[in-house]
Each structure stands twice: as structure tokens, then as C-alpha cells.
Amino acid sequence: MTAEVDVVFPCLNEAGALPAVLDGLPRGYRGIVVDNGSTDGSAAVAAAHGAIVITETRRGFGAAAHAGLLAATAPIVAFCDADGSFDSADLARVVAPIVDGRANLVLGRRRPQLARAWPVHARMANAYLARRLRRATGADLHDLGPMRAARRADLVALGLNDRRSGYPLEMVLAAAAQHWRILEVDVDYRPRVGRSKVTGTVRGTATAISDMARVLRERAR
Incomplete structure (x- = not known):
């Protein structure tokens, strides 16, 4: 069956979360797990649960996300964390508009189901950037969350360059510059399942803020 939506999952050591994440995808959605x-x-687990698996040797969220975008062939591409912090079924809600x-x-605007789902330092950083x-x-x-969707051809045409944590922010800035309707x-x-590598740690959050602040400065110039 031809996929209606390709879902890109940047992945670094998420073997424990991937089965539920991939098995929960809506019908017609295909997972593309980018092993970073x-x-x-993780790669073997993803393949066993029906995902297309590609390898991106350059470390960084943006590097993995963009590699997945270029590998996608469905007309609509969505992005989602692979750590189990999102319900894959909610992708249908994001794609519908x-x-x-x-x-x-x-x-996707994150609505925490438990207080510990979104540490205070990460929530404050997100509010500042928003x-x-x-x-x-x-x-x-109000949120720079990683669950998002757009048409593949449009995303590729944005010509995104950031390959670190600034990639999600650059996407929104570039889309706004092209007068996209953003919802x-x-x-x-x-x-999340397992140990956090970004938002669950102060150091990871600080790195993400630094990357995104750099993108904002570059766009302002």
C-alpha cells in the first residue's frame, strides 16, 4: 500500500520506545526511522516493526530530520520524536488541516498528561522561544514542539540549512517568510521512555536554546 503520510522519527537509542511508537501509527502512515x-x-527494532530505516552519520536533530525528509516519498511528511513522549495516533490530528x-x-502544541512529562526548565525555555x-x-x-506536518514538496523547497537543534525553528521562520498558513x-x-538527551536535561535544553537563538539571529540579518 502506498503511504499517504511519511512520518520521520530522528532516532538515537530509542529501542525501548520504538515498538509502541511505530505500531501506533494511523493507517496509511509509514514510519521513517533515521538512525543517528x-x-x-534501534535500527533493527524499527525494521522489525515495519519502518523504513536510514542512517545519518552526521550527528544532530536537524541532520536526522532532514535526511528523513529527503528519503520520504509520500505527499505529506510529518515529524515526531521517537521516545514515546507523543501518542502516534495524534499525528492524524496534526495532518488533518x-x-x-x-x-x-x-x-502539535504539547499538553502534558503528567507534570513530569515536561520539566520546568524545558517548559520555560520553550515559552521564551515561542x-x-x-x-x-x-x-x-505557543510551542516549538517536534510533532508537525506539511507537504513534502513545500518543505524541500524551503531549503532548510540548520542541522542541529535549530532545525524546527528554522522551519517555522522560513515558512512564515513564505507567508504559509501556520496552525x-x-x-x-x-x-518519555528511557533517559532524555535534550529537554530532560539542563545541558540539553541550554544547547537547544543556543542553537535556536543562533537561527533567530541569522534570520534577523
Whole structure:
């Protein structure tokens, strides 16, 4: 069956979460797991659960996400964390406004189901960046969450360059510059499976803020 939506999962050591993440995809959605240096057998687990697996040797969220975008062939591409913090079924909610023509880019606004799902330092950093993004674009956005969707051809045409944590922000800035209709929809957010590598750590959050601040400065110039 031809996929209606390809879902890109940047992946670094998520073997414990991948079975539920991939098995929970809506009908017609195909997982593309981009192995970004895993040592826990994530690639084999992903393949066993029906995903297309590609390898991206250059470390970084943006490097993995963009490699997945280029590997996708479905007309619509979605992005999602592979750590089990999202319910894969919510992807249908994110994709719907793209299908019916209400938006060009849809972002999932995280709604924590438990307090520990979203550490305070990460939530504060996200709120700060969202405020800067609203000022920079005029879009009514409150979350830079990784669950999102758009048409593949449109995303490729944006010519995104960041290959680190600034990739999600660059996508929104570039879309706004092209006058895309950008929409948020609520999605559930749960504690991740296993050890966090970014938002669950102060160091990881600080790195992400630094990368995104750099993207904002570059776009301003």
C-alpha cells in the first residue's frame, strides 16, 4: 500500500520506545526511522516493526530530520520524536488541516498528561522561544514542539540549512517568510521512555536554546 503520510522519527537509542511508537501509527502512515548513531539496536527494532530505516552519520536533530525528509516519498511528511513522549495516533490530528487545505504547516502544541512529562526548565525555555517567534513572525504560536506536518514538496523547497537543534525553528521562520498558513493543534505529551538527551536535561535544553537563538539571529540579518 502506498503511504499517504511519511512520518520521520530522528532516532538515537530509542529501542525501548520504538515498538509502541511505530505500531501506533494511523493507517496509511509509514514510519521513517533515521538512525543517528544508536548503539542499542534501534535500527533493527524499527525494521522489525515495519519502518523504513536510514542512517545519518552526521550527528544532530536537524541532520536526522532532514535526511528523513529527503528519503520520504509520500505527499505529506510529518515529524515526531521517537521516545514515546507523543501518542502516534495524534499525528492524524496534526495532518488533518494539511489534507483539508486549512494550513500549510501544522505544529502539535504539547499538553502534558503528567507534570513530569515536561520539566520546568524545558517548559520555560520553550515559552521564551515561542514569544520570540511570535514577535518575529506574527504567527499565534505557543510551542516549538517536534510533532508537525506539511507537504513534502513545500518543505524541500524551503531549503532548510540548520542541522542541529535549530532545525524546527528554522522551519517555522522560513515558512512564515513564505507567508504559509501556520496552525497549532493540541496533542498529548507524556513522560518519555528511557533517559532524555535534550529537554530532560539542563545541558540539553541550554544547547537547544543556543542553537535556536543562533537561527533567530541569522534570520534577523
